[in-house]
Amino acid sequence: MSTDTREKILQAAFDVLSREGYENTSIKQIAEEGGVAQGLVHYYFKSKQRLVMEVLQFVCQKIELGDQGEAGALAAFEDTKQKIREDRGSNALLVQLIGISLHDPEIGAGIRDFVRGQRGRVEDIARQVFAERELDPTAARGIAGAVWGAVLGIIIQSLVEPEFNADEAIDALAAMSLSAVYPADQSA
Amino acid sequence: MSTDTREKILQAAFDVLSREGYENTSIKQIAEEGGVAQGLVHYYFKSKQRLVMEVLQFVCQKIELGDQGEAGALAAFEDTKQKIREDRGSNALLVQLIGISLHDPEIGAGIRDFVRGQRGRVEDIARQVFAERELDPTAARGIAGAVWGAVLGIIIQSLVEPEFNADEAIDALAAMSLSAVYPADQSA
DNA sequence: CGGCTGTGATTGAATGACCAACCAATGTTG
DNA sequence: CAACATTGGTTGGTCATTCAATCACAGCCG
Structure with missing residues (x-):
């Protein structure tokens, strides 16, 4: 029953955190949401x-880019569009934790690892x-x-302004990054 | 003496907020920093x-891009590099408030305006x-x-990872965005 | 001039609420 | 009967906000 309860708490914590925000979330609320004692x-x-850091990891298993490998850059951009649409809660949690990470060493370390990992995949x-x-791989x-x-930045804009057109921005990003590599081809 | 005290509080609030973080900042601390009663x-x-929202506006007068007008895109990118280097405190405050804005209507409205304004300048x-x-201006x-x-996103990375090379990233961004417009020219 | 008064500025203590973390007691299970 | 799981109340502290009281200073009046 141990692992089961742990996960129940993690799930409840994610639900409350992404719904109410870090500031407005108490341990008591999480316990209530999960139906367990404080x-x-x-x-x-x-x-x-x-x-909270374990919640981030817990939820990252769902955020993380699928094994890119074969698919390549274009597929990765399409994936991203979908993640922005669907994982609103996870993204909101991430953005909040980034803000907190700037003045909390423990969360800071976790976020730093996350950022490095994500950027590494893009690299x-x-x-x-x-x-x-x-071409020269130094760049x-x-x-x-x-x-x-x-x-x-596009994720943040789409969270802050509900009417922001994230697909359009990602398409522009894709066109920009690809036109730097395939100088001739500009059909986005 | 009225306006004077107001500004003293705003400055103290900015100092404490960017040093300690929103979460760890109390009204009492701000009052002490400014040398006034709670x-x-x-x-x-x-x-x-x-x-806090007034602090953001107060500080934005310093963040805001100089009148771009004549200078054009390349100069704007250079400006940005400098802002990342110098306005660490302002940037940290902004990133924190973005996180909070997701679950606080009052701060949310202020941040939304700020984001729209900034992106508008780029547009x-x-x-x-x-x-x-x-070329087609639709894009x-x-x-x-x-x-x-x-x-x-680059600002955030440079705040989260002190060793992140923001200049390199901005240069890459400049090269990408310009190569989309000037297909031939790729000397970054 | 000298006292009076009203208004805005300033003070610091009090209020009421909340919270993370701790703990002693109880339940469950192998 | 141990070892782990679970409970919920307690503790010690913090915080935003309110408020009654004091202060500084203006103009006004006698």
Whole structure:
């Protein structure tokens, strides 16, 4: 029953956190949402911060890009569009935690790892594209910072302004990044 | 003495907020930092949220892009690099407030206006570039979403990872966005 | 001039609520 | 009967906000 309860708390924590926000979420609320006693939360998770970080990991298994490998850059952009549409809750949690991470060492470390990991995936794709075209792979790092940053920025815009057209922005990003690699081809 | 005290509180609030973070900042702390009594803060600002939003505006007068007008896109990217280096505190405050804005209507409205305004400036520059090249200006909106998003994403990365090379990312972004417009020219 | 008064500025203590974390007691199960 | 799971109340603290009281200073009047 142990693992079961743990997951129940994680799920409840995710639900409350993405619905109410970190600030407005208390351990008591999480316990109520999960239908367990308040004390149990601290029995499984040393602190609120550790719980929240585990929630992020828990939810990242769903956010993380599918194995890109074969599909390539274009497919990755399509994936991203879908993630923005569907994983609103996860994205909202992530953006909130980024804000908190700036002044909380524990959450800061977790977010730093997450950011590095995500950008690393983009860099891998970029490197792969450069290899295919026999271009200088040195630029991949900067490109990855710009492209992953753009995806994050677009996610934020779509969370802040419900009417923001994220698909349009991602398409523009795709066109921009590809036109830098395939100078001739500009059909987006 | 009235306006003087108000500004003293705003400055103190900015200092504490960007140093300690929203969560860890109390009205009492702000009052102490500014050398005024606790009650004065609520005398000038109805609530903590309203104070924080006024701090954002107060600080935006420094963040806001200089009048771009003549200078054009390339100069704007250079400006951005400098802002990332120098306005760490303002940027940290902004990122934090974005996180909070997702679940606080009052701060949400303020952040929404800010985002729209900032992206609007990028869109103006994009439109101008398209006009010069006699290209279809329809794409400007999507481009603006992608480029402004990228700038925000790069700011966030540089805040989260101190060793992140923001200049490199901005350069890559500049190269990407310009190569979409000037297909031939790729000297970054 | 000197006292009076009204208004806005300022003070710091009080209020009421909330919360993370802890813990002693109870339940469950192998 | 141990070891783990679960309970819910307690603790010690923090916080935003309110408020009654004081202060500074203006103009006005006698």
